[in-house]
Amino acid sequence: MSKKFYIKTYGCQMNVYDSERMSDVMDGEGYSATDNPDDADMVILNTCHIREKAAEKVYSDIGRLRQIREKRTKDGKETYLAVAGCVAQAEGAEMMRRAPTIDMVLGPQTYHRLPAMMKESKTQRASTGKSRVLDTDFPVEAKFDHLPKDMRGKGPAAFLTVQEGCDKFCTFCVVPYTRGTEFSRPLGDLMDEAKRMADAGIIEVTLLGQNVNAYHGDNGKGGIVSLSDLIHHVAEIAGIERIRYTTSHPRDMDADLLAAHRDVAKLMPYLHLPIQSGSNAILDAMNRKHSAERYMELVVELRAARPDIALSSDFIVGFPGESDADFEATMELVRQVQYAQAYSFKYSPRPGTPASVMETQVDESVKAARLAELQAELNKQQSAFNAASVGQKMAVLLERRGKFEHQLVGRSPFLQAVYVDVKDKLDESAHTPYTGLMGKLVDVEIISGGPNSLQGKVA
Ligand code: SAH
Ligand code: SF4
Ligand code: F3S
Numbered sequence: 243m244s245k246k247f248y249i250k251t252y253g254c255q256m257n258v259y260d261s262e263r264m265s266d267v268m269d270g271e272g273y274s275a276t277d278n279p280d281d282a283d284m285v286i287l288n289t290c291h292i293r294e295k296a297a298e299k300v301y302s303d304i305g306r307l308r309q310i311r312e313k314r315t316k317d318g319k320e321t322y323l324a325v326a327g328c329v330a331q332a333e334g335a336e337m338m339r340r341a342p343t344i345d346m347v348l349g350p351q352t353y354h355r356l357p358a359m360m361k362e363s364k365t366q367r368a369s370t371g372k373s374r375v376l377d378t379d380f381p382v383e384a385k386f387d388h389l390p391k392d393m394r395g396k397g398p399a400a401f402l403t404v405q406e407g408c409d410k411f412c413t414f415c416v417v418p419y420t421r422g423t424e425f426s427r428p429l430g431d432l433m434d435e436a437k438r439m440a441d442a443g444i445i446e447v448t449l450l451g452q453n454v455n456a457y458h459g460d461n462g463k464g465g466i467v468s469l470s471d472l473i474h475h476v477a478e479i480a481g482i483e484r485i486r487y488t489t490s491h492p493r494d495m496d497a498d499l500l501a502a503h504r505d506v507a508k509l510m511p512y513l514h515l516p517i518q519s520g521s522n523a524i525l526d527a528m529n530r531k532h533s534a535e536r537y538m539e540l541v542v543e544l545r546a547a548r549p550d551i552a553l554s555s556d557f558i559v560g561f562p563g564e565s566d567a568d569f570e571a572t573m574e575l576v577r578q579v580q581y582a583q584a585y586s587f588k589y590s591p592r593p594g595t596p597a598s599v600m601e602t603q604v605d606e607s608v609k610a611a612r613l614a615e616l617q618a619e620l621n622k623q624q625s626a627f628n629a630a631s632v633g634q635k636m637a638v639l640l641e642r643r644g645k646f647e648h649q650l651v652g653r654s655p656f657l658q659a660v661y662v663d664v665k666d667k668l669d670e671s672a673h674t675p676y677t678g679l680m681g682k683l684v685d686v687e688i689i690s691g692g693p694n695s696l697q698g699k700v701a
Contacts, residue, residue, distance in 0.1 A: 247273040248282035252299065253290025255450055255488065256421070257327055259401045260353060261288045263385075264326065267356050280310055284322045284360070289329035291416045293590035297329050301341065308343040322363060322373075324348060324356070328420035332593075334378045342372070349378035350406075350421055354385050380422045386431065397641055398445045398681040399484075399653070404432055404459070404472065405451030410491065412518075413529045413597040414561060414589060417452055424453060428460040429467045433475060440481035445683060446639055446653075447476060448486040455490035455499055470498035477508045483683060484639065486657075488514045492532050495540050504547035511548050512582070512657045515540070516556035520575030521568035524561050528597070534575055541579055552582035552627065552656040559616055560589040560609030562600035569612050576619055582627040582656055584620045588613050621693060628658060628691035635701050638662060638686040640679055650679060652686075659695040662686050 247268045251261040264286060265275060276282055285307055290296040304323070311321040324346040325337060331349035338344050345363045348356065355377055363373040386403070407421045436447055449472065451457060457469040467475075469487065476485055485508050492515060502509055519525055520534050544551050557572060576584075588609040591598035631654070638660045640652040648665040664679055679700070686698040 245273045245283040246276040246281050247284040247286065248276050248279045249286045249288060250279075250303065251288045252296055253288075253292060253328065254452075255401055255448070256350075256403065256406065256452060257288050257290060259403050259450055260327070260350060261286075262401075264288070264353050264356060267353060271357055271360070279307060280314070283320060284324065286324045286326055289325060289327035291328035291332045291420050291592070293587060294592070295590070300325070300329055304341045304343055308341075311343060320367075322346070322360065324359070326350070326353065328416065331378050331420040332416060334376055338374060338376060345373040346375045347378065348376075349380075351380050351385050352377045354387075386427055398443065398639055399448070399641055400439055400444045400446070401448050401450045402432065402435055402439065403427070403450045404469075405454055405457045408452045410453065410493075410531075411529060413527065413600075414558060414592065414595055416592045416595060419594060421452055424456060426451075426457050426459040428462060429472065429475065430462045432459065432472065433479075436476050436479055436482065440479050443481075443681065445482065445681070446484035446486070447482055448488060449473070449476070450488060452489065453491055453494065454487045455494040455496075468496070468498060469494075470496070470502040473499075473502050473506055473509055477506050483508060484655075485509050486512065490515055492517065492530075492537050492540055495544075500540075500543050500547050503544060503551065510655050510657070511551045512554070512655065513544060513551060514554040514556075515544075517575070518556060518558045519561065519564070519568065520572035521564070522571075524564055524568050527563055527600075528558075528561060534571065538575070538578065550656075553579060554583040554657075555579075555581060555585075557584065557586040557616060557620075558589050559586065559612040560604035562589070562597055562604065563602040564589075564604055564612075573616065573619060576616065576623070580626075581620060581623050582658075583624050586613060586616050586620060625691075625693045627656075628693065628696055630691075631656075631658065631688045631696055632691050633688065635685055635687050636660075637683045638698065639683050640681065643680075652684075654686075654696065660686060660688070661695060661697045663697070663699045 249261050251257050279285055289300045307323055314321050322345045323343055325344050326348045330347045334347035338347055346359050359375050363375045366373040405426045407424045408418045409424050411418050455469045458466050461467045473485055517537050518528055522533050636654050638652040638654055640650040642651050644651045644661050648663055650662050650664050652660050654660050685701040687701040688696050688698045690697045
């Protein structure tokens with residue numbers, strides 16, 4: 243019987259992508275995936291450092307894994323534990339001290355070295371009874387050059403990491419420290435990967451980067467391509483019907499990218515454009531380097547380019563020094579924009595970041611009250627957006643089965659989850675019913691909308 247591995251992913255889509263690549267590496271080592279940690283010979287935790295809660299969760303999970311390992315040891319089974327991702331990068335050595343259960347610590351840039359680390363870990367255990375392998379380098383060789391690239395069986399929508407890292411140093415954020423400086427993958431590599439995706443039946447590609455619209459890749463001819471150029475190139479690949487990109491920074495929304503929203507039909511009418519705060523004083527203190535007015539201009543320009551575009555954002559409440567008036571400016575901006583969807587967080591002081599040592603920290607109770615007020619407004623807007631979809635016909639990419647029989651689930655152009663009743667589309671001749679629809683773009687009539695999803699039937 244082949245050995246098994248279990249991966250748990252915390253945090254952003256960069257980590258989701260990295261977990262998929264680590265799964266590929268483990269496949270290559272002859273391991274098969276399991277979603278039960280009790281069965282796993284190798285456990286990988288792909289961690290996130292962005293807020294305190296996310297980071298602390300890892301330690302409680304490690305505690306649970308220690309018990310699993312003790313039980314497995316009694317049954318004569320070995321278990322290896324690797325901690326990967328941004329907590330590993332930020333405090334790997336300290337983690338190893340705090341949690342002796344950990345065998346391996348690897349940062350986001352060293353996943354291709356996993357097989358070598360596993361070997362080293364086994365050797366150490368054989369000779370000393372424990373293993374302490376740590377690799378959180380930022381190696382010069384790019385991890386992307388070393389990863390196996392098998393796209394089959396991954397569903398009709400996939401991420402493609404085009405850019406990593408960040409040089410922007412927002413004063414609240416750990417990403418520049420955990421992911422390192424900005425790195426854009428060359429155009430040729432990305433086109434190869436996107437074509438392989440198309441060959442594997444992938445229909446929707448999300449171009450991924452911590453700062454994706456800062457993308458500036460080598461075109462292989464001594465020139466540089468921007469994100470808008472890349473979107474135009476990917477749009478030419480037959481089979482790729484939908485393109486998205488995330489996450490973008492308002493500072494890097496240039497005229498060409500705005501024009502791409504007008505000119506490239508395959509570019510979906512949805513944009514996640516974080517602003518964090520509607521107050522210029524707070525935006526300054528965050529080092530965002532743009533004003534609320536500039537953001538509102540972008541919103542107007544985006545809607546001129548693509549009138550049906552749905553907007554999403556991130557907000558932080560209770561950043562150091564945030565007054566009632568600053569918070570009210572955020573509320574006012576939100577009311578003006580009318581978002582389709584958004585994420586909002588209480589400010590969480592992170593070790594090593596400038597904002598964490600500012601003296602004007604905001605009380606937890608004030609943060610909680612502001613978050614509740616903001617989320618009430620954002621939820622209202624999201625429900626209104628979903629309600630406005632009722633009666634429309636839209637193309638839905640069906641990605642998976644729903645909870646109920648006769649139900650498939652997919653995404654609308656505006657990234658809404660759509661539950662589609664396919665009862666009368668049952669394909670009696672097929673081995674598995676609905677195989678004709680799964681993984682396809684299907685015209686769906688929206689029948690009803692709730693706060694978080696839509697229901698529809700095949701049109
Ligand atoms: N590169 C993206 C954001 C990546 S982090 C951008 O610049 O928009 C994802 C989100 O987490 C951020 O947009 C921010 O809203 C939130 N976040 C980051 N650091 C945080 C902190 N210290 N406390 C609370 N929220 C934080
Ligand atoms: Fe963090 Fe700012 Fe970089 Fe986004 S742009 S990853 S918030 S430092
Ligand atoms: Fe978290 Fe690292 Fe992503 S800190 S949000 S997993 S880049």
